[in-house]
Amino acid sequence: MTNPSPPAPDNPQPVADLTGAPLPTEGTLRRRRSVPFQLTRFAVFNARIMRMVLKGSH
């Protein structure tokens, strides 16, 4: 998935250094695409939105 697409050397830009940022493992990428796993995340995310709505003061 990684595709660093380096900036053209004749037009250098002050791009932020991301070498310290963690890259997802194969397992993480698989889980992000796994339908059964994502169905659970979908349910959890919606439950969280509902909890925030109920906690909000309106």
Add this chain to the structure above:
Amino acid sequence: MTDIVVLGAGISGHTAALHLARLLGRRSTRGQHTVTVVSPNSHWNWIPSNIWVGVGKMGRDDVVFPLEPVYERKGIDFRQAKAVALRPEGDGEDHRGAVDIVYTGQGRVGQEERLRYDYLVNATGPRLRFEATEGLGPDGHSLSVCTADHAVEAARELDEVVQRLRAGQEQTLVVGMGHGTCTCEGAAFEYVFNVDHVLRDAGVRDLATLYYLTNEASLGDFGVDGMTFEDQGFQTSSELWTASLFRERGVLPILGAHVERVEEGVVHYETLDGSHHSLDFDFAMLLPPFGGVGLAAYDGQGGDITDELFAPSGFMRVDADYTAKPYEDWRAADWPETYQVPVWDNIFAVGIAFAPPHPISRPRKSSSGTVIAPSPPRTGMPSGVMGKTVALTIVDRIRSGPSAQPHRASMANMGAACVASAGAGLRTGSAAAMTMMPVVPDYSRYPTGRSLRDTRGEIGLGGHWVKLMLHYLFIHKAKGRPGWFLIPE
């Protein structure tokens, strides 16, 4: 008899009008109360899905629908017009408040009318201030996705870029913020990853250089000073989480940037260290800074009181603490709760139309003094909540008298969800989905400013389904279809 006028039919104004009509009952049983919406556009637009229009995954008609049939059904009067001036004390003829409007449709283009009100809701959203940066915007040299029509144009240009890439030509694409004081970083973030997805889908990503040019001093700031997440027993930052996605997708971030000028194929910008740069591009989608829509205000004698009602930005002053103070002294309590205008407590301003007391992110200047600081976002969920809140206040006052306590909904006490899709498709889509609670950090209640339980970020297909679900749910809600009011704002 009570006349309520709502200015603006976007997320906050339309929500307010629908709830007012619902709570006051059908036109036949409502007594003589009227709800009138004034808006210059004949159509409602689910703006968050403009992102998908801007990459050609949805058409214009998927994100807009005509307002008049909905208002007809709900017993709401609709004036396709723009408000130009407020008269909170009325005029020589009538001491009730009034608003001057100029028609933009309904066969009356250019005609003027003075509407009297007992309650006024200003939900006029932003003016897209492309003129703040020379050459910015669809009338200049860059694209936008702020309106459905802008997004259609962006999709067409993106398609041309894909054709050139397919022909083997290298292309440089820039997505981001067109000025140092822009807000709505979430939208640019979402668009850049949708563009990345389109290029990958077309098999041409390796020939494209994709930049994210932002006024945020660090990735993951989003104009809310960043977030702290809890992840597998550790506290981590939205900065690291966001940087991981940029690294994985090979999107090149340029941070702390103020765009000074856009020319044909070149964007000139300054960064926080005071240095100036130029970047050649083949495609640039740069969002404009926002301002108020420029309403004037007059007292009963016709004297100009615009400065009393509006901040210099053009946004309306409400019950916030506008005292100027340093970042260290900003408090959650500075943020408004009732959205009532001081002195005139029958006027409210909601959504983007109210003047925030200060930014949320730490304000910064470049070494040469240029302000490079994200303005505070007022996203869809809080805008809808504010609209409903003032509708409840107005209805209580009609029923129980003007001393009824106002309903409250501070951004320091409500959450927001930001689902930034990173590609479309039921099996191939993805999204970076964030929730934050509250939007404005409150360090007196939470050590990290926000609830760690509800402030989360995750990436995956599930987030894409959430975004798609929100698209259909909110269009159902906005059309006032059965059960619409059960869908939270």
